[in-house]
Amino acid sequence: MTVADFGWDTNLEKSFAGHRAHGLVPARVVRAERGHCDVVAETGPVRAAASPPSTAAESLTPCTGDWVALRPSTRIDAATIVEIVPRRTAVVRASAAGTSRGQVLAANVDTVVVVVSLADPIKPGRIERILALAWESGGTPVVVLTKADRCADVPQALDEVSGVAPGVQVLVTSATRGDGMDIVVGALAGTVVLLGPSGVGKSTLGNCLLGENRLATGAARSSDGKGRHTTAWRELLPLPTGGVLLDTPGLRGVGVLRVDEGLDQTFSEIVELAGDCRFTDCAHTVEPGCAVLTAVDSGEIPQRRLDSYRRLLRENAYVASRSDARLRAERERHNKKEIARMRRAIKQRSGNRHR
Numbered sequence: 547m548t549v550a551d552f553g554w555d556t557n558l559e560k561s562f563a564g565h566r567a568h569g570l571v572p573a574r575v576v577r578a579e580r581g582h583c584d585v586v587a588e589t590g591p592v593r594a595a596a597s598p599p600s601t602a603a604e605s606l607t608p609c610t611g612d613w614v615a616l617r618p619s620t621r622i623d624a625a626t627i628v629e630i631v632p633r634r635t636a637v638v639r640a641s642a643a644g645t646s647r648g649q650v651l652a653a654n655v656d657t658v659v660v661v662v663s664l665a666d667p668i669k670p671g672r673i674e675r676i677l678a679l680a681w682e683s684g685g686t687p688v689v690v691l692t693k694a695d696r697c698a699d700v701p702q703a704l705d706e707v708s709g710v711a712p713g714v715q716v717l718v719t720s721a722t723r724g725d726g727m728d729i730v731v732g733a734l735a736g737t738v739v740l741l742g743p744s745g746v747g748k749s750t751l752g753n754c755l756l757g758e759n760r761l762a763t764g765a766a767r768s769s770d771g772k773g774r775h776t777t778a779w780r781e782l783l784p785l786p787t788g789g790v791l792l793d794t795p796g797l798r799g800v801g802v803l804r805v806d807e808g809l810d811q812t813f814s815e816i817v818e819l820a821g822d823c824r825f826t827d828c829a830h831t832v833e834p835g836c837a838v839l840t841a842v843d844s845g846e847i848p849q850r851r852l853d854s855y856r857r858l859l860r861e862n863a864y865v866a867s868r869s870d871a872r873l874r875a876e877r878e879r880h881n882k883k884e885i886a887r888m889r890r891a892i893k894q895r896s897g898n899r900h901r
């Protein structure tokens with residue numbers, strides 16, 4: 547397994563020329579821990595240390611899926627990550643603890659699969675929430691409906707989900723019957739992540755894509771109790787059909803989100819209609835001449851969908867305001883330090899003069 551199996555291509559190679567000139571080599575982060583990463587380099591798997599943030603203002607925090615510039619070492623596993631190649635896309639969520647700092651969960655993701663089980667009642671709000679995160683990443687969302695064998699009315703379910711996923715491919719599968727897998731394979735490109743709540747069939751789907759049982763599924767987990775995964779290289783797996791499957795436990799449940807464009811894309815039909823509202827800053831609540839409310843009245847857009855859009859807008863504005871407050875606080879702290887430093891310098895200089 548080398549970088550080619552993990553998506554290294556001629557474009558990336560071109561952008562890496564400067565690093566090559568400095569004796570650095572490319573690698574992809576398979577698993578990131580504090581200060582250390584498992585990466586795959588041209589020679590195969592390597593354990594590498596993230597170099598301490600000495601010069602850079604931002605600390606170097608690689609995450610799963612990152613391409614990095616590696617300073618190789620003759621000693622085994624003594625390679626150092628010198629730089630992160632700028633991310634093309636990233637799945638980011640507001641930190642789990644409810645703080646406002648975003649946490650990058652996966653980098654350089656091309657296809658974000660939103661996995662929805664047909665065995666359970668469909669929850670449109672949850673699908674919209676994950677879709678917003680998927681769009682926001684910069685990757686292409688695809689919805690995969692699983693467990694079609696457990697659903698009495700598949701066309702109706704497909705209709706309902708398609709209604710909350712404008713512009714997104716929605717595919718129906720059944721792992722038990724083996725239905726729809728070839729179409730899913732055809733819809734995926736590059737680095738693929740599977741998002742969705744526990745038990746919807748992500749591991750089962752992942753195994754179908756991998757062509758072998760490398761991810762422990764719910765059934766296996768409960769019988770052998772061996773935890774989720776069965777391989778050491780567990781978080782970035784090359785697919786036999788090309789591309790890479792990125793499977794990170796932290797990605798499975800999705801918490802609070804910080805999205806801007808992602809929301810517009812998730813609710814694209816509302817955003818499009820909003821262009822016809824009389825007021826450009828229309829909130830689509832009570833305004834006269836509101837094209838969105840007119841569409842809700844006529845049944846073109848379900849009231850639930852508008853409510854969901856407004857709820858996510860509010861939630862996002864709240865997270866945004868908190869993160870602005872954090873930035874302000876950080877700036878103030880920095881300014882205070884700067885003032886203290888200047889005072890010390892002045893004091894020292896005047897001390898020198900008096901000597």
Ligand SMILES: Nc1nc2c(ncn2[C@@H]2O[C@H](COP(=O)(O)OP(=O)(O)OP(=O)(O)O)[C@@H](O)[C@H]2O)c(=O)[nH]1
Nearest residue numbers: 693720721722744745746747748749750763764765
């Ligand atoms: N009937 C049916 N059952 C399925 C299908 N796909 C998955 N399952 C079952 O659903 C259960 C959960 O599947 P998993 O693949 O473990 O779900 P998961 O989303 O990976 O769950 P977490 O790992 O907890 O996030 C297992 O018992 C699977 O066998 C399907 O297409 N049809």
Ligand SMILES: [Zn+2]
Nearest residue numbers: 823828830836
């Ligand atoms: Zn309006």
